[in-house]
Amino acid sequence: MKLAMVGFGQAGGKIVDKFLEYDQKHGSGIVRDAIAVNTAKADLMGLQHIPDNDQKRVLIGQSRVKGHGVGADNELGAEVAEEDIDEIQGAIDSVPVHEVDAFLIVAGLGGGTGSGGSPVLAKHLQHIYTEPVYGLGVLPGSDEGGIYTLNAARSFQTFVREVDNLLVFDNDAWRKTGESVQGGYDEINEEIVTRFGVLFGAGEIGQGGEVAESVVDSSEIINTLEGGGVSTIGYASETVETSSSGGGFLSRITGGNDTDDLDTTHTTNRITSLVRKAALGRLTLPCEIEGSERALLVLAGPPQHLNRKGIERGRKWIEEQTGSMEVRGGDYPITSSGRVASVVLLSGVTNVPRIKELQQVAIEAQDNIDDIRQESEDNLDDLINDDEDELESLF
Numbered sequence: 001m002k003l004a005m006v007g008f009g010q011a012g013g014k015i016v017d018k019f020l021e022y023d024q025k026h027g028s029g030i031v032r033d034a035i036a037v038n039t040a041k042a043d044l045m046g047l048q049h050i051p052d053n054d055q056k057r058v059l060i061g062q063s064r065v066k067g068h069g070v071g072a073d074n075e076l077g078a079e080v081a082e083e084d085i086d087e088i089q090g091a092i093d094s095v096p097v098h099e100v101d102a103f104l105i106v107a108g109l110g111g112g113t114g115s116g117g118s119p120v121l122a123k124h125l126q127h128i129y130t131e132p133v134y135g136l137g138v139l140p141g142s143d144e145g146g147i148y149t150l151n152a153a154r155s156f157q158t159f160v161r162e163v164d165n166l167l168v169f170d171n172d173a174w175r176k177t178g179e180s181v182q183g184g185y186d187e188i189n190e191e192i193v194t195r196f197g198v199l200f201g202a203g204e205i206g207q208g209g210e211v212a213e214s215v216v217d218s219s220e221i222i223n224t225l226e227g228g229g230v231s232t233i234g235y236a237s238e239t240v241e242t243s244s245s246g247g248g249f250l251s252r253i254t255g256g257n258d259t260d261d262l263d264t265t266h267t268t269n270r271i272t273s274l275v276r277k278a279a280l281g282r283l284t285l286p287c288e289i290e291g292s293e294r295a296l297l298v299l300a301g302p303p304q305h306l307n308r309k310g311i312e313r314g315r316k317w318i319e320e321q322t323g324s325m326e327v328r329g330g331d332y333p334i335t336s337s338g339r340v341a342s343v344v345l346l347s348g349v350t351n352v353p354r355i356k357e358l359q360q361v362a363i364e365a366q367d368n369i370d371d372i373r374q375e376s377e378d379n380l381d382d383l384i385n386d387d388e389d390e391l392e393s394l395f
């Protein structure tokens with residue numbers, strides 16, 4: 001599946017940059033074009049793979065914040081995006097939109113620029129183009145504090161409404177203790193692009209001449225994401241021996257069907273176990289998978305380690321677990337890979353305790369901020385006015 005990616009804000013830019021790196025490394029061909037938008041000049045300069053020109057790195061809000069960013073003020077982020085939407089559109093004009101299957105807007109929802117700007121851009125793109133517009137929203141860690149949580153809760157609500165589907169990644173579930181924030185983000189960003197890379201790469205097969213038994217094409221990804229709402233992704237992988245012949249060593253020397261059968265059973269079992277691990281392990285947004293509206297299962301790896309039976313069993317198992325009647329599945333053959341990987345996309349999830357908790361903390365933060373603001377206004381009043389109101393100001 002070919003995407004036009006827009007990284008909004010610092011996190012968004014860094015993740016899209018990482019997608020380009022992934023694409024170059026794996027030749028997956030999913031990033032048809034990539035743009036970074038920011039109010040902070042320094043963040044744009046720090047990118048490595050997005051071309052360094054005004055068409056691909058767009059600085060907005062210069063008259064308001066002079067290239068210094070909006071702090072963590074996402075209302076200002078949204079205002080600036082609206083005011084400078086023509087500049088963003090100018091960059092999108094350089095994208096061959098007729099060659100892309102969808103837009104993907106990537107942003108950290110806890111900050112200011114991406115948090116506020118992404119929903120504004122999504123609304124704009126929906127208005128202009130017929131291609132689907134997806135969001136990849138990153139939730140802040142719970143240790144980042146009230147303002148970030150409040151920003152994320154407000155942005156999440158708005159962003160979901162404006163996109164065709166919001167794919168969510170929760171930093172909180174992936175936080176590692178004892179690591180520098182920067183080092184931690186690098187690893188987390190790898191995890192993000194690996195999952196999304198396999199998912200979106202699945203719709204791009206055929207170019208390497210590898211024929212899938214049951215192909216996942218981009219329309220299946222689009223159909224799974226259709227209908228809106230929130231999505232999460234599960235992933236599991238295992239290293240495999242990469243001989244190019246069909247069976248294992250024994251079957252080659254004996255030429256016997258018994259060992260072929262054994263190999264087939266082993267392959268099938270490995271696939272079903274990877275599907276379970278992906279769906280029951282750590283999801284990009286932890287949630288209850290029961291009740292998911294739609295799902296898509298992708299099995300990636302060397303073709304001799306993929307089979308229809310395993311995928312069909314995995315698909316049935318997901319149907320049982322989610323209760324969904326709309327579970328698609330297929331393979332993504334990658335001859336050169338030394339791993340078999342399973343990606344499970346769960347779309348239209350609704351039982352997500354983490355979002356409820358985020359909203360609760362956000363409401364508390366909002367109340368606190370109102371209280372503190374009121375209190376400091378009262379304190380300032382006390383300070384500048386004399387007790388008996390005997391003094392008069394000049395004008």
Ligand code: GDP
Pocket residue numbers: 008009010011012014015070071072107108109110111112113114115138139140141144148171185186188189
């Ligand atoms: P903005 O530039 O104003 O949009 O804000 P940032 O993108 O710097 O930060 C928004 C949020 O994104 C932060 O609160 C973090 O939770 C998260 N974040 C920042 N950088 C990264 C990153 O490289 N990877 C991930 N996964 N999250 C990040």
